[in-house]
Amino acid sequence: MSDFDLIVRGGTLATASETFAADIAVRDGRIAALGTDLGTAARVIDAGGLLVLPGGVDAHCHVEQMSSTRIWTADDFHSGSVSAAFGGTTTFLPFAAQHRGQSLREVVKDAEERCAPKAVIDYAFHLIISDPTAQVLGQELPALIADGYTSFKVYMTYDLLKIDDRQMLDVLCVARENGATTMVHAENNEVISWISERLLDRGYGAPKYHAVSHPRIAESEATSRAIQLARLVDARLLIVHVSAPEAAAAILAARNAGLKIYGETCPQYLFLTAEDLDREGMEGAKFCCSPPPRDKAAQDAIWQGLRNGTFQVFSSDHAPYRMDASGKLKHGPNATFKQLANGVPGLELRLPLLFSEGVGKGRLSLNEFVALTATNPAKIYGLHPRKGSLAVGADADLTLWDPTWKRTITYDMLHDNAGYTPYEGMTLTGWPRFVVSRGRVIVEDETLNAERGSGDHIRRAPEIAAPGAREPELDPARNFGADLL
Ligand code: DUC
Ligand code: ZN
Ligand code: ZN
Numbered sequence: 001m002s003d004f005d006l007i008v009r010g011g012t013l014a015t016a017s018e019t020f021a022a023d024i025a026v027r028d029g030r031i032a033a034l035g036t037d038l039g040t041a042a043r044v045i046d047a048g049g050l051l052v053l054p055g056g057v058d059a060h061c062h063v064e065q066m067s068s069t070r071i072w073t074a075d076d077f078h079s080g081s082v083s084a085a086f087g088g089t090t091t092f093l094p095f096a097a098q099h100r101g102q103s104l105r106e107v108v109k110d111a112e113e114r115c116a117p118k119a120v121i122d123y124a125f126h127l128i129i130s131d132p133t134a135q136v137l138g139q140e141l142p143a144l145i146a147d148g149y150t151s152f153k154v155y156m157t158y159d160l161l162k163i164d165d166r167q168m169l170d171v172l173c174v175a176r177e178n179g180a181t182t183m184v185h186a187e188n189n190e191v192i193s194w195i196s197e198r199l200l201d202r203g204y205g206a207p208k209y210h211a212v213s214h215p216r217i218a219e220s221e222a223t224s225r226a227i228q229l230a231r232l233v234d235a236r237l238l239i240v241h242v243s244a245p246e247a248a249a250a251i252l253a254a255r256n257a258g259l260k261i262y263g264e265t266c267p268q269y270l271f272l273t274a275e276d277l278d279r280e281g282m283e284g285a286k287f288c289c290s291p292p293p294r295d296k297a298a299q300d301a302i303w304q305g306l307r308n309g310t311f312q313v314f315s316s317d318h319a320p321y322r323m324d325a326s327g328k329l330k331h332g333p334n335a336t337f338k339q340l341a342n343g344v345p346g347l348e349l350r351l352p353l354l355f356s357e358g359v360g361k362g363r364l365s366l367n368e369f370v371a372l373t374a375t376n377p378a379k380i381y382g383l384h385p386r387k388g389s390l391a392v393g394a395d396a397d398l399t400l401w402d403p404t405w406k407r408t409i410t411y412d413m414l415h416d417n418a419g420y421t422p423y424e425g426m427t428l429t430g431w432p433r434f435v436v437s438r439g440r441v442i443v444e445d446e447t448l449n450a451e452r453g454s455g456d457h458i459r460r461a462p463e464i465a466a467p468g469a470r471e472p473e474l475d476p477a478r479n480f481g482a483d484l485l
Contacts, residue, residue, distance in 0.1 A: 057374045107127070
């Protein structure tokens, strides 16, 4: 009889704050001991030369979700979670999306029933609120928050999803009073639709005009407005998928002013530019997402934001649509930019991209990488310390990372259903060798070993803050934006 189920021996452990050599022992799906000479185990993994990281937490992905224009994402909860696992992510937070007229409770039930039999990694759901009726605000939302649905996204753009400022204030107040976090897609809808109409009137419908119709000013104006609305009612707000330097600056200023404002960015804003939308024919449609990728200088500003405390969370915003009539080209092979489903895939490459180009190229420390991709999202969304940490008692969710493994990305090596990757041809150094979810080795030798439905729904609890309570400690040593002085 062994002491433990699993020992990971001889690796270098990295958390959001420390890097040290230790073995990890696992029992009943949890980390049972950290140290050396821990005893015997049913299975021992030699992690010599590998980094042992908390499994990634992807806090923003659209999986088995129908868009407001009734296009389903290419991934269901099986393919999406498999793809995430191969990329070193062991927990994801997809959306249970409300379309206007729907009951939130039914939306949640539907998402859960779809996900439970399919997911191979653990999960929790954010809500999307597009119809904040009196019934939703007064009854459904408070009840769902009490049941652990403690985060929700709202949109300031997209005709069928957007809420106005008054509705936003209502949602922020319900979030504050019930201990939840609001996430916002911040782009000015009037600016986008005004430019779009003028472009289309003049016959400019190619994919590249998607970027023209979503200018930086639309993003920064909405970001600043959202921050002021949250400030007015003292609510916690996270700005998702930030691409514009001016929006990043507004977030940083708000954080330095002590507001409960958080920021998220994504791979597409580090590795793609608006020029990608200008590829031959409809190729550019593969890169159409909102907000759109900007330019090289904006990429640099987003990297800076990852270092200086503007962004706490690095998510994929995985929104996979195939390049056919089921997805991006629902409106035909010559669809205008306004008719294209918005989104790019990214669940599987989120960690390898940030590790290779961030840690590998000296832009981020290993500990910052762990904080951005696992620990901070777990803390902000109420999953910590169970997820996002390497502590005794935490779930044994581990990614055993080979920092020297060099591979060139081709779509064939990935496991999602999008049919393409925007990152085709990039060579990255640093990939996961083993992925462990609650003590189960689910990826090994580039092979999946996980049953459909073996992922668990991780229940969260609302955070009822006492008056004057502090926000989660993410990195107390950080001097936000000191590099800008
Ligand atoms: N924009 C969104 O708001 N959601 C999904 C993907 C995208 O591009
Ligand atoms: Zn969005
Ligand atoms: Zn999104």
